[in-house]
Amino acid sequence: MPSYLRAVTAVCSLTLLAFTASCSRRPTPTAALLPRTADGKPDLQGIWQVRSRASYDLEDHVARAGMPAGKGVVTDGPIPYQPWAAAKKLENAANRHSADPLARCYLPGVPRIMYLEFPFQIFQTPDHIAITFEWTQVHRTIYTNGAPAPVGIDFWMGDSRGRWEGDTLVVDVSSHNDRTWFDMAGNFHSEALKVVERYTLLDTNTIQYEATIEDPKVFTRPWTIRMPLERRTDTDRIFEYQCQAEAEEANGAFERDPMTWYPGPSHPPQIPAEWTGSAAQTPARTPPAPTGAIKRMADGTPNLQGYFMADGGGANYGLGKHEVDFLTPAGRGIVVDPPDGLLPAQSWAKTEMVNRKLPERGYDDPTAHCFVAGVPRSMYVPSPMQILQPPGYLVILHERMSWRTIPLDGRPHLPDHLRLWQGDSVGRWEGDTLVIETANLNGKAWLNEVGEVLSHAARVVERLTPTDADTIHYEATVSDPLVYTRPWTIALPINRQKDELLEVACLEDDQDLPHLKDIRDAARAKKGP
Amino acid sequence: MRVFRLAGIVLGMLGLAVLPVIAHHSFSAEFDSAKPLKLTGKVTEMRWANPHAWIYVEVVDKAGKVEKWAWETGGANALYRRGWRKEDLVAGTLLVIDGFQARNGSKTANAVSILLPDGRRLFAGSSFQNKSAEAK
Numbered sequence: 001m002p003s004y005l006r007a008v009t010a011v012c013s014l015t016l017l018a019f020t021a022s023c024s025r026r027p028t029p030t031a032a033l034l035p036r037t038a039d040g041k042p043d044l045q046g047i048w049q050v051r052s053r054a055s056y057d058l059e060d061h062v063a064r065a066g067m068p069a070g071k072g073v074v075t076d077g078p079i080p081y082q083p084w085a086a087a088k089k090l091e092n093a094a095n096r097h098s099a100d101p102l103a104r105c106y107l108p109g110v111p112r113i114m115y116l117e118f119p120f121q122i123f124q125t126p127d128h129i130a131i132t133f134e135w136t137q138v139h140r141t142i143y144t145n146g147a148p149a150p151v152g153i154d155f156w157m158g159d160s161r162g163r164w165e166g167d168t169l170v171v172d173v174s175s176h177n178d179r180t181w182f183d184m185a186g187n188f189h190s191e192a193l194k195v196v197e198r199y200t201l202l203d204t205n206t207i208q209y210e211a212t213i214e215d216p217k218v219f220t221r222p223w224t225i226r227m228p229l230e231r232r233t234d235t236d237r238i239f240e241y242q243c244q245a246e247a248e249e250a251n252g253a254f255e256r257d258p259m260t261w262y263p264g265p266s267h268p269p270q271i272p273a274e275w276t277g278s279a280a281q282t283p284a285r286t287p288p289a290p291t292g293a294i295k296r297m298a299d300g301t302p303n304l305q306g307y308f309m310a311d312g313g314g315a316n317y318g319l320g321k322h323e324v325d326f327l328t329p330a331g332r333g334i335v336v337d338p339p340d341g342l343l344p345a346q347s348w349a350k351t352e353m354v355n356r357k358l359p360e361r362g363y364d365d366p367t368a369h370c371f372v373a374g375v376p377r378s379m380y381v382p383s384p385m386q387i388l389q390p391p392g393y394l395v396i397l398h399e400r401m402s403w404r405t406i407p408l409d410g411r412p413h414l415p416d417h418l419r420l421w422q423g424d425s426v427g428r429w430e431g432d433t434l435v436i437e438t439a440n441l442n443g444k445a446w447l448n449e450v451g452e453v454l455s456h457a458a459r460v461v462e463r464l465t466p467t468d469a470d471t472i473h474y475e476a477t478v479s480d481p482l483v484y485t486r487p488w489t490i491a492l493p494i495n496r497q498k499d500e501l502l503e504v505a506c507l508e509d510d511q512d513l514p515h516l517k518d519i520r521d522a523a524r525a526k527k528g529p
Numbered sequence: 530m531r532v533f534r535l536a537g538i539v540l541g542m543l544g545l546a547v548l549p550v551i552a553h554h555s556f557s558a559e560f561d562s563a564k565p566l567k568l569t570g571k572v573t574e575m576r577w578a579n580p581h582a583w584i585y586v587e588v589v590d591k592a593g594k595v596e597k598w599a600w601e602t603g604g605a606n607a608l609y610r611r612g613w614r615k616e617d618l619v620a621g622t623l624l625v626i627d628g629f630q631a632r633n634g635s636k637t638a639n640a641v642s643i644l645l646p647d648g649r650r651l652f653a654g655s656s657f658q659n660k661s662a663e664a665k
Binding site for chain 2: 152153325358361362363367368383399400450499503504505506510512515518519522
């Protein structure tokens with residue numbers, strides 16, 4: 001007997017006289033035994049992964065190439081397609097290797113993201129439930145604060161507004177586009193799609209996930225899928241799968257930078273003699289004094305939650321002070337150490353930074369390929385972010401579809417050979433300052449659009465100090481012995497915004513990269529082999 | 530109505546410092562400061578995309594030849610936050626659009642601003658002077 005059934009039986013036996021009626025139905029959550037958040041809601045937090053073959057085909061299916069046979073998850077099937085749509089579904093299935101949006105690493109949409117065979121992590125606060133997915137750093141925010149959905153805009157991932165019905169989280173997902181599928185078998189929808197999701201915690205390690213799908217342009221009636229999500233008890237973190245980055249590295253479209261990429265554990269970094277850095281050169285900086293009242297959590301720690309945007313002052317086009325250069329905006333300079341405000345680059349890196357400004361190197365910036373910006377760049381690109389403080393974490397969701405989940409439990413960094421685009425960040429409070437240390441960077445990211453250099457050897461220490469209710473003073477000290485002569489520090493304000501995040505579907509809509517590639521290819525052809 | 534003009538933009542316009550800040554790639558890599566461009570034409574499609582939206586404009590030159598130009602603007606999110614809605618740029622809308630042509634010589638350009646028939650001048654998604662353009 002599954003543990004939750006045993007628990008149900010036990011609770012029913014104890015409370016038989018009082019609750020006879022409720023115990024006679026199919027197994028329902030044992031309300032008293034469920035983990036709960038501080039505000040009394042079922043605690044959905046943790047790392048989860050689907051336990052079904054739904055990602056291949058929502059319906060019963062035989063095996064095909066790359067697709068194991070499996071039971072369907074449609075509770076009231078077959079899927080009730082209108083005749084034209086049934087034909088379209090067959091066409092999709094026949095062309096799935098090229099036509100499936102996931103084959104191009106596009107955003108999967110909802111509900112598909114929930115049952116891909118990749119783990120995700122749920123974070124819960126009274127106002128928002130955030131879900132961070134291993135699949136290409138996708139995230140969702142489910143608004144439980146009663147805020148209205150935006151109108152006149154659509155999203156690959158839809159817009160999610162949630163509410164609790166008893167112990168079930170019910171989420172209305174609307175504002176979809178018509179470009180996502182439900183599975184690899186070509187099941188599809190139109191932009192008229194409405195999804196109602198139901199998350200019910202059955203026991204500590206199982207969520208029953210249900211989604212009712214309504215689309216009057218494609219189906220003859222609403223229909224429902226249901227499947228269990230299982231807690232991943234074998235890991236305490238999500239890693240990454242940057243679908244497009246891996247594809248482009250494999251096919252050569254994105255090329256290795258031998259000076260910065262992590263070469264593997266058998267090639268320990270040879271630190272150039274130009275590195276004279278030591279901790280003594282960057283003494284701990286005194287955090288700025290607050291200029292107004294700051295918000296606090298129930299436990300007294302500063303409350304950094306909300307929608308924010310950094311005032312990077314042109315940092316994405318140069319961290320030091322610089323003038324307008326044609327379409328590249330000026331920057332006020334955010335380097336506060338060394339005192340001259342210039343990045344203390346080693347000689348090779350100075351040359352590399354000049355080279356990366358050439359038009360033909362524009363193609364080499366990972367963000368031009370829609371890859372994630374890395375750390376610290378993702379904090380000062382001119383794009384909004386949302387900060388959440390669920391128990392034990394600081395979570396940063398970037399509108400440019402990437403996330404950082406920063407555990408505050410004092411855990412050590414990952415083993416050195418595990419390298420990630422966003423690195424491995426761990427945080428701790430020092431007074432009212434949140435200190436985040438990041439290591440395990442893969443060395444593929446650029447510091448900005450003009451190609452200021454960061455390598456896999458870099459370690460980044462960020463300090464976030466609220467100075468009033470709407471402002472966070474942000475500092476980052478970068479120690480990169482392969483690139484610089486000493487550590488350096490940037491400082492900038494991060495300001496509260498009133499608007500929710502929208503969605504940046506970069507890869508899906510990008511039309512710039514082919515132009516940049518043309519420029520690069522033409523330059524290479526001119527130079528000759 | 531569809532007059533094709535290739536006019537050098539007065540350098541003074543640059544003084545407005547209306548520059549894209551919501552980039553995800555190097556503008557100076559893709560576009561050429563030596564190729565300013567100003568066209569009058571009809572919108573054939575507005576693609577509300579991120580990190581950059583695109584306006585497709587059809588222009589007719591003096592010889593009656595139709596040319597199709599693709600104009601890059603700031604991102605759809607920035608436009609949305611500034612109150613732009615899809616009905617602003619439906620197919621058929623006549624506009625004057627200016628900016629800089631791509632280095633590769635294709636009929637692609639980076640838009641600085643558009644002028645709509647009702648006289649409204651809209652900057653193309655982001656202005657350098659508006660530091661938090663994308664969040665407004």
